[in-house]
Amino acid sequence: MADRYGNDVLSGDWRKPKNGRTVEVAMEKGMVVEEPTSGFVGAIVRWEHGVVDLEDRHGQVRTYPTGPGFWLDGKPVSLQPPKKAGPAKKTRTASGSVAVDNVRARVARASRIYVEGRHDAELVEKVWGDDLRIEGVVVEYLGGIDDLPEIVNRFQPAPGRRLGVLVDHLVEGSKESKIAAQIDNRYVRIVGHPFIDVWEAIKPATVGIKAWPRIPHGQDWKKGVLQSFGWPATDQADVAAAWQHMLSKVKNFSDLDPSLLGRVEELIDFVTLD
Structure with missing residues (x-):
């Protein structure tokens, strides 16, 4: 005789939560x-002594006990210290995006992102490199934006050939803002951060200082910073060495000022529009 009521509803694990049971996950920065x-x-x-610090995109930090009570990708997890035997599997890129395994980099788009200098390009690569390769976006540095109008004309922006430009010190009345105002093209997006140099977009605590120093107008900014730290500042080799030291301290988006984060992500979104 057929069972018109179907299977016993209690025969399975009827107590299992809707979103699954909590699983242990090894923490990683x-x-x-x-x-x-x-x-x-x-x-x-960071984590230590049974607590973990979380920092959102706005730089706000909150501290919670480790263990259960968290969600990761929509599933309940218990945060545990990583095992010493090996690193935990990477679940996020340095920019905070979901990490994608075994995916080839996309063929480079015609669209581009331009930044002012080498240090800008290296910092963007450090944090957004995984995202850029998946999206097929190439970042190039200009060595300054004095010739930006001519550079844009040579690029010939068009549908499928968009240009995003990240500018240092893009504040009202600055030289950079006046140059940017000369560009009027729907396929060009110019955004910027308020800092004199991209170095300042790194949070001071990340490089072990309380605040970025104020350098008098007219003095070489980078060398002035190094002098205030008591670091060698006689030539460009000193500047390059100092930058590599600071760049090594940047691990992910949480080490950068939110004003830079939003601008870079805005450009990535813009140049990947169909």
């Missing part, structure tokens, strides 16, 4: 999780 009680979402920046 840059992993983005949610504390559902407060709704706070942030990247793991």
Whole structure:
């Protein structure tokens, strides 16, 4: 005789939560999780003595006990210290995006992102490199933007050939803002951060200082910074060595000022539009 009521509803694991049971996950810096009680979402920046610090995209840091009570990619997890035997699997890129395994880099688009200098390009690559390769976006540096109008004309922006430009010190009344105002093309997006140099976009604590120093107008800014630190500052080799030291301290988006994060992501979105 057929069972018109079907299978026994209690024969399976009827107590299993809708979103699955909590699983243990090894913490790693840059992993983005949610504390559902407060709704706070942030990247793991440090952990010790049974607590973990999360930092959101606005730079706000909150501390929670490690263990259960978190969400990762919509699933409940228990945050645990990583095992010493080996690193935890990377779940996020340095920019906070979901890491994608075994995906080939996309063939480069005709669209481009231009930044002012080598240091800007290296910092963007350090944090957004994985995202850029998946999207097929190439970042190039200009060595300054004094000739930006001519550079844009040579690039010939058009549908499928967009140009995004990241400018240092893009504030009202600056030389950079006046140059940017000369560009009027729907396939060009010019954005910038308020800092004199991209070095300042790195959070001071990341490089072990309380604040970036104020350098008098007219003095070479980078060499002035190094002198204030008591570091060698006689030539460009000193500047290059100092930059590589600072760049090595940047691990992911949480080490950068939010004003830079939003601008770079805006450009990536713009140049990848169909």
